[in-house]
Amino acid sequence: MRMPTVFSRFSTALIVEAPVTSSIKPSKSMLIPQGLQYFPALDGLRAVAILLVLVHHGLQPLPFAGFLGVDIFFALSGFLITTILLAELNRHHRIRLGLFYWRRAIRLYPALLIAIVAILPFGLLIRGSKHLFEVALAATYLTPVAGQFFGKSGLTWLQTWSLGIEEIFYLVWPFTLIVLFSRRVPAKWIMSLALGIILDGAQVWLASTGQDASYFLRAGGLFLGCSFALWLSQHRDVRVAPSWGYVGVLVLSVGVVVAGVWPAFSSLAYVAAAAGTVAIIASIVAGTRSRFALKSVLSVPPVVYIGKISYELYIWHYPVAILFMLAIGTNQLINVGWYAIPASAVLAVLTHHALLKPAARWKTKFS
Template sequence: MPALDGVRAIGILLVFVHHMITPVAFGGHVGVDVFFVLSGYLITDILLRERKAHGGIRLKRFYFRRAARLYPALLVVVAALLIPGALFAPSLGKYLLENVLAVTYTTPLALEISGGAAWAWRHTWSLGIEEMFYLVWPLLLMLVLGRGRAQGHLAGFAVGGGLALLLASVALEVAGQPGSLLLRSGGLFLGCALAIFLGRKQQVNVPAIAAWSGLALIGASVAGATIFHPASAAPVLMTGVGSVVIIAHLVQNRGGVLAGILGWAPLAYLGRISYELYLWHYPLLIILAWAFDADPIAVAWIAAPMSIGLAAVTHAFLAPRVERLKARVSG
């Protein structure tokens, strides 16, 4: 669906601008939470469709396809930036360590322990949370699916769990306590719940006004995270809810006005290369900032077009090869 690629584009644009104008405050970090909801929805929808078509979920196939989708681009970017980063990093040992954390998807665990040092690969915390989540989620689906009403209970559990995690983050922030990146996985739960709910219902009418309201809610979240920076737990929750409403509308109204706007070819293309752009833009920005001993915003005019170009080239080279690899295991 091109419109869902457009949703990806919204997420990457928010994160991209947020990083490129550092240290200027901008709440675009909530773009990650757009990705979380969309990822939870898409992965769960894929698993449910596989169960319907084949009578079960093939875990080895799922994990292999997941690795085939994510690892090639990650390894290419890590390898390409290894020497430049090592040359300019303030600490060679720390830089090499964060490369290891990135390729093992353990960055979020390290950030929880270290207190959030400014690393060139710290943005891979979101990838780490996703991969830890998807190690467990398919197993849970296998245990629950096929037990009648249990599927509805799982949807309720996912909604409750997602909201509980996001509300816990808000509560910690209000109490003046340190937050946790792990709590932002609540968006993944919300996306999973949406896929289960839509899979059980033949028709769900989410009107266009609700979807536009969801988009406005994300805009308000960005504004709130900008104004009240670094207080951002409530905007993260608002972004999750807004994303759910938008996705629910799009998958049921593929010919609507919003779907047409989000499916606009340039926007959809940006969404298709969003993973590669997410990988490239932040470490390239930080390494250039190290090289010129400057704030990221001072080198963004170099980093922004470079990262977009590199993302496009990486996607063009790897995407067909990844699809062939995934098709081989599917066969």
């Protein structure tokens, strides 16, 4: 039976069809996906991630560890991007990079640019020249670089640190896959898993020494998702019990509780969130049929819709909340979250639907 794989025109994982940059001869060891299938539950999982982040920011400074939603996004993104690149390899025996990056840009940059331009006058009015610096970092995906190495990552657009990490991943990972498959490295998923474990282990060690967390080490979740996609590509007929999904929810929930109650263990919670997410993904794309499967819960239309607009929600909610907070003279997001988050949701919906048709045209025109 062919392995189920993933595609959503609304998700951050878009199919790649780009100019030739690398050619790889097919071999028996290249057990890679034959096609792409859309699983609404994966958008539902994305909804869980964004809701955790929204609640986390909306309740600050209360100790709720909704920041683990970012680790859900990372694990899911690693799985989706790897699955799509493997499908590209299967169809064309090469990864065509040009249009892959073009489609990444079409999917991600217009929404960010719209938000930046719309918020700019208010940011300048409230933050002055500092806002321009923060905008420059956000627009170039350099927020994590500035925060990690120079101690300056901005305030209004601080949430774009995770976008910067993903952009670096998009730049590096396709080339890594080209090398792995051109040299026919055995057990490729083990190498990706090892990289994820190394990054996560370094994060845990860093926390144990009392040092600040690293933006870049947080990327361990991305490679856990990648490793599962690579493993699944070599085990097409595998099926897992529906209980995997609920085990994943349990692991994720424990991580949220631990990080919220004992912040010193947040680094372990990052690992728990990513591992739990992989278990949930497995139950969605390779789970056996069951009326009680988590897949059914995550496929409820309102939940799926939230997942579809999750990127726009992520882009808008934080700068809107920060500027509201500064405008009324408070230093706690909880004082403005109850109306700033709904306002950003409206902006996210408008942005998402405004860009759907133009983005589709741009992708078709330049393909």
